[in-house]
Amino acid sequence: MAYFNNIPNIEYNTKPIQYPLSNSEYVVAKNFFRRYQVNPDVFSYAVFFKKYSVNEGEKIYDVAKNAYGDPFLDWIIILTNNLINPQFDWPLSEHDLRKYCEKNYDDPYGTIKYYKTLKVLKSDGTPIIKENLIVDETFYDSAYTYWDSNQVKIIAGSNISTPITIFEYEQEKNELKREIFLLKPAFLTSFIDDFKKTNLYSKSSDYIDPKLKTTT
Secondary structure (H helix, E strand, C coil): CCCHHHCCEEEEEECCCCCCCCCCEEEEEECCCCCCCCCHHHHHCCCCEEEEECCCCCCHHHHHHHHHCCHHHHHHHHHHCCCCCHHHHCCCCHHHHHHHHHHHCCCCCCCEEEEEECCCECCCCCECCCCCCEECHHHHHCEEEEEECCEEEEEEHHHHEEEEEHHHHHHHHHHHCCEEEEECHHHHHHHHHHHHHHCCCCCCCCEEECCEEECC
């Protein structure tokens, strides 16, 4: 099923540029303001969805073809994961990510975005400091004092934190995009039927038919 075929139309009442201005003209366009949204609560029900990790270089239509046997059902993945802009909300390949960083930053591989704490343990196995805290350059260059085995100890900030470059920052964001939800095939027909039903207009003063209304 093609996504655009099931988006309802809206008829815009326009006026011609040339005289006479009293004659009305109409332009019919897709009503993209009627955005279908999935209730986020449904993701807590494993019966409907399963988690999926997008492979390197895999496109949305590739996932749709493998999951549903039809690449044109990629719109279901877009809707169920609330991808506002699939071009940027979908994980980039390593090659495309490097191209993006090199285009948008002067030196993505050498410029430090921030510093992040590491997992370093005390003698009893507990962490010296919580892992993955964002810290600054001062912390990295200074000494950190902590308590271990009833003694005060000092460790270099550079031993419990690490610099994160802009590229590593963008790479980490990109990896987070790999985790998506896939609607299980058993619920595919019900989802499509609900989508079609939701995109039908109810009768009102601007109603023409279930898939077309006008503006005043």
